[in-house]
Amino acid sequence: ETGVTQTPRHLVMGMTNKKSLKCEQHLGHNAMYWYKQSAKKPLELMFVYNFKEQTENNSVPSRFSPECPNSSHLFLHLHTLQPEDSALYLCASSQDQGGTRNTIYFGEGSWLTVV
Amino acid sequence: AQSVTQLGSHVSVSEGALVLLRCNYSSSVPPYLFWYVQYPNQGLQLLLKYTSAATLVKGINGFEAEFKKSETSFHLTKPSAHMSDAAEYFCAVSEGNQFYFGTGTSLTVIP
Numbered sequence: 001e002t003g004v005t006q007t008p009r010h011l012v013m014g015m016t017n018k019k020s021l022k023c024e025q026h027l028g029h030n031a032m033y034w035y036k037q038s039a040k041k042p043l044e045l046m047f048v049y050n051f052k053e054q055t056e057n058n059s060v061p062s063r064f065s066p067e068c069p070n071s072s073h074l075f076l077h078l079h080t081l082q083p084e085d086s087a088l089y090l091c092a093s094s095q096d097q098g099g100t101r102n103t104i105y106f107g108e109g110s111w112l113t114v115v
Numbered sequence: 116a117q118s119v120t121q122l123g124s125h126v127s128v129s130e131g132a133l134v135l136l137r138c139n140y141s142s143s144v145p146p147y148l149f150w151y152v153q154y155p156n157q158g159l160q161l162l163l164k165y166t167s168a169a170t171l172v173k174g175i176n177g178f179e180a181e182f183k184k185s186e187t188s189f190h191l192t193k194p195s196a197h198m199s200d201a202a203e204y205f206c207a208v209s210e211g212n213q214f215y216f217g218t219g220t221s222l223t224v225i226p
Contacts, residue, residue, distance in 0.1 A: 004158075043205070043216045055212075090158055097212040103149065104207075104214050106158040 003027045004107035006091050012113045013081065021076040021110045023091030031097040032074040033104065034066060035090040043090075049074060050097040081114045088112075117142050117210050121217035129225045134178075134193040136220045138206030141187065148189040149207040150180055153219075159205060165189060176200070196224045 004025045013019050025032060034046040048056035049068040063085075065077040074091055088109045094102040122137040140146060147166050151159040163174025170182045176199075180191045189206060201224045206217040 006158075042218045045214075092159075094214075102209065103161060103164055104209075105161065106151075108158040111156075 003105050004091055004093055006089075006107035006110050008110060009108065010111045010113075012115060013078065014115055015081060015083070017081075018077070018079040020078065021089055021091075021112070023074040023076075023107055025072055025074075025091075025093040025105075025107075027093055027105060029093040029095050029105075030071050031094045031102075032068060032071070033092040033094075034074065034076055035092060035106075037088040037090055037109070039087075047076075048097060055097060078112070081112075083114050086112055086114045117146065117208050117213070117215040119206050119208050119215050119217040121204075121206050121220050123220055124218065125221045125223065127223040127225055128196045130198055131195050134191070134196045134200065134222065136191040136204050136206075136222065138180075138189045138191065138217060139187055140189065140206075140208045140215075142208065142210055146208045146210040148180075148182060149209070150174065150178070150189075150191050151205045151207060152176075153203040153205065155202070162191070162204075196222075198224050198226060200224055 007022045031050045036044040046060045047066040052068050063080050067075040090109045091107040092104045094104045118141040120139045149164045150162040152162050153159045163172045165172045165182045173179045178193045203219045203221050205219045208215045
């Protein structure tokens, strides 16, 4: 069992659909992250949750809506997406958001295609 | 804010040759430094990390990196490349409560 599990691994959705990405971490960490990875672009931090509280929102469009019901689970709710939102979405976790002492661990990613 | 620079977005080496992937960071305070590897269609996997215990850090799969404060560098090396090393490599820095990632270097290994 990997430390950070993401489902689904692949998702194709239309621009009017509503879907969700799920992330679960089994590492006992308190901080969880969503990153977006597009072709030929740097990793983009989208959201950070620390002890279930959102601490970072990097100007992400409202069509992306995160939810963190507890320290082990993180969701990314998707609605009315655009084709340019097609990317690999990576979930990650760390002990807490005190980055200096922590290592960030990634899931396998969810490939999203918006048609 | 911290910045991480990876020189060379693409590096090609022959199988058995030395691998050298470059990373420079901008902080004046020694941060915590990481190298991650991303194989095709997978997430990022930790290769190694520097946390001030020793300047030469050994990681998985025969990789190592050396922290050089005077050069603000943390270059990744492997003495002999293997076909299975073909992947994208990311350097990362943590400072305060933030992680900063480089833009990645794609390593191609030529048989």
